[in-house]
Amino acid sequence: MTSLKFRGFYLFFILAVVGISVGATSIIILYETHTREELERLTQIAQKEARLFEAIAEFDSRQSPDYPGGPLEATISQFREALSRSKEFGLTGELLLGKMQNDKIVFILSHTHSGLIKLPPVPKNSPNAEPMRRALNGESGSIIAHDYRGEKVLAAYEPIRILNYGIVIKVGLDEHRWSFIQAGFISAGIGLVIILIGGLLFFRETESFVTNIEEKNARLEDKIRARVTAIQEEKKTSEMLRTIAEIANYEKKFDQAIEKSLKIFCNYLGWEIGHIYYVDHVKKLLIPRKIWYLDDAEKFSKFTEVTESRNFTLGEGLPGKVVSSGHMMWIEDIYQDIAFVRAQHGDLGVVTGMAFPIISQEKLVGVLEFYTTKKLKIKPELKPITANIGNLLGQIFERLQLDQMKTEFISTVAHELRTPLTSIQGYSELLQMRPDIEKQEKDEFLSYIHKESIALTNIINDLLDISHIESSQGFSIKKKNTSIQEIFKECIDIFQGVSAEHQLTLTLNISDDEWFIDEDKMRQVLNNIYSNAIKYSPEGGLIETVIRDSPTHIIVSVKDHGLGMSPQNLSKIFEKFYRADSSNTAIEGTGLGTTIMKYLIEAHNGSIELQSKLGKGTEVIFSIPKESYTNLHS
Numbered sequence: 001m002t003s004l005k006f007r008g009f010y011l012f013f014i015l016a017v018v019g020i021s022v023g024a025t026s027i028i029i030l031y032e033t034h035t036r037e038e039l040e041r042l043t044q045i046a047q048k049e050a051r052l053f054e055a056i057a058e059f060d061s062r063q064s065p066d067y068p069g070g071p072l073e074a075t076i077s078q079f080r081e082a083l084s085r086s087k088e089f090g091l092t093g094e095l096l097l098g099k100m101q102n103d104k105i106v107f108i109l110s111h112t113h114s115g116l117i118k119l120p121p122v123p124k125n126s127p128n129a130e131p132m133r134r135a136l137n138g139e140s141g142s143i144i145a146h147d148y149r150g151e152k153v154l155a156a157y158e159p160i161r162i163l164n165y166g167i168v169i170k171v172g173l174d175e176h177r178w179s180f181i182q183a184g185f186i187s188a189g190i191g192l193v194i195i196l197i198g199g200l201l202f203f204r205e206t207e208s209f210v211t212n213i214e215e216k217n218a219r220l221e222d223k224i225r226a227r228v229t230a231i232q233e234e235k236k237t238s239e240m241l242r243t244i245a246e247i248a249n250y251e252k253k254f255d256q257a258i259e260k261s262l263k264i265f266c267n268y269l270g271w272e273i274g275h276i277y278y279v280d281h282v283k284k285l286l287i288p289r290k291i292w293y294l295d296d297a298e299k300f301s302k303f304t305e306v307t308e309s310r311n312f313t314l315g316e317g318l319p320g321k322v323v324s325s326g327h328m329m330w331i332e333d334i335y336q337d338i339a340f341v342r343a344q345h346g347d348l349g350v351v352t353g354m355a356f357p358i359i360s361q362e363k364l365v366g367v368l369e370f371y372t373t374k375k376l377k378i379k380p381e382l383k384p385i386t387a388n389i390g391n392l393l394g395q396i397f398e399r400l401q402l403d404q405m406k407t408e409f410i411s412t413v414a415h416e417l418r419t420p421l422t423s424i425q426g427y428s429e430l431l432q433m434r435p436d437i438e439k440q441e442k443d444e445f446l447s448y449i450h451k452e453s454i455a456l457t458n459i460i461n462d463l464l465d466i467s468h469i470e471s472s473q474g475f476s477i478k479k480k481n482t483s484i485q486e487i488f489k490e491c492i493d494i495f496q497g498v499s500a501e502h503q504l505t506l507t508l509n510i511s512d513d514e515w516f517i518d519e520d521k522m523r524q525v526l527n528n529i530y531s532n533a534i535k536y537s538p539e540g541g542l543i544e545t546v547i548r549d550s551p552t553h554i555i556v557s558v559k560d561h562g563l564g565m566s567p568q569n570l571s572k573i574f575e576k577f578y579r580a581d582s583s584n585t586a587i588e589g590t591g592l593g594t595t596i597m598k599y600l601i602e603a604h605n606g607s608i609e610l611q612s613k614l615g616k617g618t619e620v621i622f623s624i625p626k627e628s629y630t631n632l633h634s
Helices: 002-063 071-084 130-136 173-204 206-250 254-269 301-308 317-325 341-345 382-433 439-470 484-498 519-535 567-571 593-603 627-633
Strands: 094-101 104-112 115-117 141-146 152-160 165-172 273-280 285-294 329-331 352-360 363-372 480-483 502-509 514-517 541-549 553-559 607-613 617-625
Touching (some): 002 071, 002 141, 002 152, 002 165, 071 104, 094 130, 104 130, 130 141, 130 152, 130 165, 206 254, 206 382, 254 285, 254 363, 254 382, 285 301, 285 317, 317 352, 317 363, 352 382, 363 382, 382 439, 480 519, 484 502, 484 514, 484 519, 484 541, 502 519, 519 541, 519 553, 519 593, 567 607
Antiparallel strands (some): 094 104, 104 115, 273 363, 329 352, 352 363, 541 553, 553 617, 607 617
């Protein structure tokens, strides 16, 4: 019991010291904080008063030239009158206006809570009046220093530059401290009373109190440790994501970016294996790439061999599940999960697996998978982290894809422009060099030049159209009632005259011949369709156009029997600058026509699709709603 009482007294003493220390520390901190705030307040007042004085002085210099004593005296008089009505400086607060005269600091006016007073000058080199000395030196700020009386004050100083005056706002340091000294005594008294009462209660129930404190300390330590761990984990995660983001910004090759990212994420997880699959949406397969992170290539050689030996269909296996779900998937034990087909090959040296998607422009382009030899339960906190990584790597994919498109575009446009320009240059040089050329031959050369200039114009028009599409301007659609039969017949007659090897037919199965469309834009669509049909059926043949209507749409089908396209080419046909170079025909074109055509159809609230088989031909099907002109008639 004596020991327990001693412990009680000892703890009581500690509580008293702690309480007093905390109170004293709090008062000190509050004092320092209040001092800074008071200096800032005084600085703001000094700046405000200085600017006010300058404004009044500028005004009086223009408006009060006849004031007795001059404009400056008018300014000081007004300033003195304004200060005489102010009570904002406290018991020891004071506003000083001064100037330098004959190596002395002369105080023009001084305002305290009791009113305006007159002060004697202070020698320039005196240790006192430091704030005013700084103001007259053109400085601005705040300081704790001695005033003209030699008393320590909180002071803010500001120059009045247009007159070479200085202004000082100050408050006595003793007044500033006194409120905190009072607060300290009151806090100490209250604290001692509380500690005394607490001590008495403590001595009544010492044992339970000590036990409770120990339990609380233990819980607090646990929370602190957990928080420290969480902070360390957050720092580790941020560093990992920052590194992968840097890779996303600067890496020039996607495979190298993936390889580096696999290593970084495996080191972050503490896992042994990282790998990637690319998604082939045309074949609907996951293709394993020979891009790995392996902390022991020999140890995991069987797992590597099994993984690289087969593709997965979308939805099959761990990577296939990721494609189906679109987010991170986790397998705690690959040997207990029947969906993990690679486990059929026996012991692969790993237990737990995780995979997540790489997303580019809302399209899943790849799947990263990771494995460890330890059996681990799912960590939900990894979901947002993996989503972030997937988006970062998707940005690499998108950026490099754009770089490739730019390169292909420059190459394509350069090639397409060079061909007609070469012809134009060649024929024009012939016309210049041979003045005696026959009229028939001259007309033929001019015809070639005209034809190639039209080709150049078409290329430039395509570039301008795609520029408008991607800008905020877009196209201006001007609809009117147009004859379906007339617009198609005109286009077909034009292209029938261009190519005698092709037979263009038109079949109409419609109840109403009127179409509510932008005629020029629709001609642009049809010109593109028929031009492609002729270009991509170089051996000639039938080009069939069938127009029919449904209850809501006019449906158009244009079918050729030419080269056709593979499924892979067909899937990309509406992408900018994409050209389906079937059978290495190297058919000219910028790869913009189908993109523009799709945009124009959709601008009419319609839809378009292409159906094609390699070597069998292509069918373009588009539809425009009847709603607009039906409502117009009704």
